[in-house]
Structures are given as structure tokens and as C-alpha cells.
Amino acid sequence: MEVLYLRILVTGSTGQLGSALLSQLKDCNYQVKITSRSKPEGIGDFKWVYSDLLSGEGLDEAVKDVDVIIYAATSPTKKSKTIEVTGFENFLSKVEHIQHFIYPSIVGIEEIPFKYYRLKCEAERLLKNSNIPYTIARATQFHSFVENLLLSKPFFNRYVIPGKINFQSVDVSEFAGYLIDLVNKGPQGKVEDFCGPEKLTLKEMAELKIKINNETNHVLSIPLAGKLYKSLIEGKNTNSMNKIGEITFEEYLRNKLV
Ligand SMILES: NC(=O)c1ccc[n+]([C@@H]2O[C@H](COP(=O)([O-])OP(=O)(O)OC[C@H]3O[C@@H](n4cnc5c(N)ncnc54)[C@H](OP(=O)(O)O)[C@@H]3O)[C@@H](O)[C@H]2O)c1
Numbered sequence: 394m395e396v397l398y399l400r401i402l403v404t405g406s407t408g409q410l411g412s413a414l415l416s417q418l419k420d421c422n423y424q425v426k427i428t429s430r431s432k433p434e435g436i437g438d439f440k441w442v443y444s445d446l447l448s449g450e451g452l453d454e455a456v457k458d459v460d461v462i463i464y465a466a467t468s469p470t471k472k473s474k475t476i477e478v479t480g481f482e483n484f485l486s487k488v489e490h491i492q493h494f495i496y497p498s499i500v501g502i503e504e505i506p507f508k509y510y511r512l513k514c515e516a517e518r519l520l521k522n523s524n525i526p527y528t529i530a531r532a533t534q535f536h537s538f539v540e541n542l543l544l545s546k547p548f549f550n551r552y553v554i555p556g557k558i559n560f561q562s563v564d565v566s567e568f569a570g571y572l573i574d575l576v577n578k579g580p581q582g583k584v585e586d587f588c589g590p591e592k593l594t595l596k597e598m599a600e601l602k603i604k605i606n607n608e609t610n611h612v613l614s615i616p617l618a619g620k621l622y623k624s625l626i627e628g629k630n631t632n633s634m635n636k637i638g639e640i641t642f643e644e645y646l647r648n649k650l651v
Pocket of ligand 1: 539
């Protein structure tokens, strides 16, 4: 007898979240299609389709014959307005037939004055106002994102950083698992924030990295002016009521050494 599997499309399949989704979906009984502009490696039986949210090329092929979409495509810096809002709206217009649209978003976006976050709010609003059954799941920053963006390059043996800002970062693999669990639960509307197990200042995170990697670097904490900096010091990007993720930043760093 033929078994009919739920057909899932993952967009942004080469990204941090997309890659984590792919490795976990390999163990699931779903028929998985993935899309991005570049083709990820080691995709096994998954069908990859080229698509570009900017030009619209390949989108019809990508969304054809799918039941559930996990939308992990994003472009925070390049052509962000076109991709996060106009391109997203165009994408939504093509998927009114689907059963469930899962949209990962970010904790605190309406309270943090940052252009990309304003665009994420706009995208959430577009999805809520559509007729598409959806789940919006917001997470805090990924451990890897904080490390790569702010702690990747010491400058003359110093991490020069705005040390007072806070993160409650989360492991991307745990968030990916949470999104995959949502596939079975069906559309939930907006679900509770998915946040990491502890809140740390960026200075504390840098000190952990130095300790765990036995680095000779130091931390030079600098103050920054402005509303964005203030909102991150106040921890608007965190939610201490929702410590759902279990892997700490320290464990994430240690896991990278094994
Ligand atoms: N990073 C974080 O800390 C964090 C925290 C919470 C929530 N989120 C959310 O999680 C989602 C994924 O974030 P991420 O950090 O995994 O992003 P990412 O690593 O930057 O990956 C972005 C993905 O989007 C694809 N993409 C970029 N431009 C595209 C275009 N024009 N057309 C089609 N695909 C395009 C990229 O693939 P190609 O370049 O190959 O096309 C890539 O696969 C986003 O919604 C983000 O807001 C992120």
C-alpha cells in the first residue's frame, strides 16, 4: 500500500536555521522539498529547487505540491525591504492553497528600533491578514549568530564590543526541532516566544568564549549611543518567562570543540 507523506517545503535551506531544519528532517517521515538560490550540500533524497525571492524566479515550482511551508529564507542586510516585505507578499500570494505556513520570527521586534525588525513586524502582519493557516514562532538570537556577528574577530587581541547589551541566545538546532514539532500540531496562530536558558551580557559571552577556547584575548567594552543600544541593554530582545531552550551558550561553545 502506498504511504502518503506530508509534503514540506523549507525555504532558505542554506541558512543557519535552514541547515538545522534539513539535518533534523532527514529523520522524519515527510516528503521534503527545499529551496534557496545556492544548492546546499549533502541533501540526500530531498528535492532542491532554485528560487529567488527578489526576482520571483522558481517560486511557482518551489511551492507546487506542498502542504506545509517552513519559511527560513531571509535577507537582513541586502535588499531587505524588497525581500522581507514585497517578496514575502508575492510569495504568500502563491501559497493560498497550503495547509500550514510556519514563519520564524524574532523576540521583541516591535520594541527594538532596528530596520530589519520593523520589516519582520510588517511580514508578520501580512501573514496574519492573509487567509493562510499559519504559525508565527519567535525566537531569541541564535548562539551562532551572536558569536559570528559580534565575537568572531578580536582586534589586536581584544573583543571590542558593546559589552552591556543582553542576549538570551538559543541553540538553532533546538529551535529547528521546535518548528518541526509544529508541523504535526497544525496552525497555532502566534505561539509563545522560544528563548534560550539564560540571559547574559555580551561581555559575559565574550569572557566565556575566551575561557572555553583558552584564548589570550581580552574584552574591551565600549558604550554606544542611541535607542537601539538602549533597548538591547534593557533586554527587549529577551523574555525571561520563556526559558524553553536548554543548551546554554557555554555548552554551544564546548560542543564546537568536540
Ligand atoms: N539568526 C538569528 O539569530 C535568528 C533568531 C531568531 C529568528 N531568526 C529568523 O530565522 C529565519 C532564518 O534566519 P537565519 O539566521 O537562518 O538566516 P540566514 O542564515 O541568513 O539564511 C538566509 C537564507 O535565505 C536565503 N535567501 C537569501 N536571499 C534570498 C533570496 N533573494 N531568494 C531566496 N532565498 C534567499 C539564503 O540562501 P541563498 O543565499 O542560497 O539564496 C539562506 O538560505 C529568519 O526569518 C530570521 O528572522 C533568526
